[in-house]
Amino acid sequence: MQTSSFIGAVDIMSTQTATERPILHGGRREAMREAYPAAPQPWIDLSTGINPIPYPIPTLPAECFTRLPDPEAATRLESIAAAAYHVSDAAMVAAAPGTQILIELLARLLPQQRIAILGPTYAEHQAAWARGGGSVDLIPDLDDLPAASSLVLCNPNNPDGRIIPPARLRALADHLAARGGLLVIDEAFADLADRATSMAATLPHPAIVILRSFGKTYGLAGVRLGFALADAPRAAAIRTALGPWAVSGPAIAIGTIALADPAWLAATQHRLTHAAATLDRLLTDAGMTIIGGTPLYRLAATATAPDWHDRLARAGIMTRRFDDHPSWLRFGLPADHTAWARLAAALSGNRPPLANHPDQ
Template sequence: MAEDGIWHGGDLATARALFPEAPEPWVDLSTGINPIPYPLPALPLSLWTRLPGADDEAALLAAARIAYRVPAHAGIVAAPGTQILIELLPRLAPAGPVVILGPTYAEHGHAWRKAGYAVSETAAPAEAAVTIVVVNPNNPDGRVLSQAELTSLAAHCATHSGLLVVDEAFADFTPEASIVADLPAGAIVLRSFGKTYGLAGLRLGFAIGAPDLIARLKAALGPWSVAGPALHVGAQALSDAAWLAETGAQRAHDAARLDGLLAPHGRIVGGTTLFRLLETPQAATLFARLGRHGIYVRRFQNALDRLRFGLPGDELSWSRLHAALSVDAP
C-alpha cells in the first residue's frame, strides 16, 4: 500500500502482514504486469559507468516512434516511468476543472488534486471540464473508448484551451485502441513500457503530444532522466515486433484460461490481455482464501465486490491458483 493510502498491486509486504502463515513463495497476481518478461540482452559495462548519451536516447525514441506509430508532427519524450509524467502534467496544464473518466487508476486523480485542481471522477465528462483524463484501455475494467469518442473529447478540451490526457498503459496488445497514429490536437498520450515487457523495475515510459508541451515535459524532467540500461533495453525491446506479436497471442490465451478458472466464482466484468476483473459478493472471502494459500490479488477501496487477477507466469502458479479456487472451505 502506498504511503498516500492508495492501494496498489505488487505490495507483498502487505500481503505477508495480512497472511503471515501463507506458504512461500507468494504467487503475486495483484499487478497488471506481463509475468513472462522480455529476455534481457547482455548489457555492456559502460552502460553502468557513464552517463546516458544523446545517441542512446535518440535510438530509444526512434524505436518508440515506430513501435507506437507516432506521427512526424508529434513530439515524444522518454521518462523514468509513466508515474513521473502523471505527476508532472498537472504542473504544466492550464487552470480549470479536471474530469477523470472512472473508476480508474487512482494516481491520476491524486496527482491533479495535489497540484490544486478541482477534480471530479465520473462515467462521462462534464461540459465544464478543461482537462479530461482517460485510461484507454481502462484499468481495471478494460473499457475502451473509440477513436471518434476520444477525438471529440480532444476537440472539447482544445476549445477550452485545455488538455485531453490519454493513458495507454495497456494498449500494446490492442493497438487498435490507440489514438497515437491519428493524434488529435489537444491530446497527449502516455505509454508504459514495463507492463507489456514485464520489466516494471526498469522504469521507462513515454509521453506523445504537441512538440511545445513535450518540450516543456522534457525540460521538467531534466538531463539524464532515463538510465543508460533502460535506454538500451527499451530500444532493443521496442524494435522486436516479432516478440510482441508472439507474446500478445500467448497472453491472450492465458487470459482466456484465467477466465475459465474464475467464471465459477463470480462475474467477469472486464479486463485486458494482462488482467481480468471479477465481480462477486464474496470478494472479501475469496481474497482471504487466496491469501491464506499464498496468492495475492488486487482488491479495491471503492469497489469491495471486485478483485483483479493478473496472469500466472508458470504452471506451478497456475496449479496453485486452481487448487486455491477449488477448495471447499472459504
C-alpha cells in the same frame, strides 16, 4: 493473522484526497508476508497487471551502468518508440523514467483549473491533479462531462478494460481544444489492444497528450521507462522539464532493443490472450463473473470477494481488492505451470460463505 487495512487498499478512485490517506498499490509482498506469515512460499503475485513472463533482458555493456547516458542514445530510443507506437514524428515522443513521473509532471507543467477524470480508474491521476491545484471532478460516464477545461482517462481502462472508440476520443479532443483544454489519455495497457485503440496516430493534435508504459507489457516494471506522446512543442517542454539524463542507461538500452522487436510483441499478445481465456474459465468455474479486463489482468465480481481474497492470500496468492467496489477482485496472470496449479487448487472446493459478510 489478517490485516484488513492493507488488503482493502487499492489504486482506484476514492472520495478521499491524497492528503487524507496514501494510495497503496499492488505488488506489496512484504506487507502480505506480515499479514499472512503462515502462507506458503513463494508468494504468487496476481495483484498487478504486469506481464509475468518478461522480455528477455539482453547482456548489457558495463558502460550502461558506469557512464551517463548519451543524449543521442535517448533520442534513438524515442525514434524507436515512435515507430513502435505509430507516431509519425519522433519529435512528438518524450522518454521518461516511468509514466508515474509523467502523471505528476503534467499536473504541474500543464496546470488546468478544472479537470474531469473518468473513473473508477488509476487513482494517481486524481491525486496528482489535486496536488497540482486543480479542481477535480470524478465522473462515471462521458455523458456526465462537466464544463471542465480538461479530461483524463485510461484507454483501455484499469481495472475494467473499458475501451472508448477513437472517433469519440477525437471528438472530445476537438471539443476540449476549442476551449484551450487537454485530453490526457493513459494508454498503459494499449500495447496488447487492437492498434486502432491508440490515439497516437492522430498526433499532432493541440489537445491530446498520451502516456505509454513500457514495464507492464514487457514485464520489466523495475526498469522504470515510459513515454509521453504529444505535439512537438509540448513533447519538447516535457523533455526539458524532466531534465538531462532522465532515463537511465540500462533503461535506454533495454527499451531500444525491446521496442524494436515486433515479433516478440505479437507472440506475447497471442500467448497472453489465451492465458486470459484460461483464467476466465478458472474464475467462472469458481462461481465468479468476469466483468472486464485486458490480456494482462481479469476483473471478476462475486458477493464473497473479501473471503476469496483472504482464502487466496492464505494460499500465498496475492489478488487486488477494491474498497469502493467490495464485490470486485482483479487477477493478474500466473507465470508458470506451478503458479497455475496453485491458483486452480486454491479456487477449487467449497466457495467462501456469504454469511461471513452480513454487511454485503
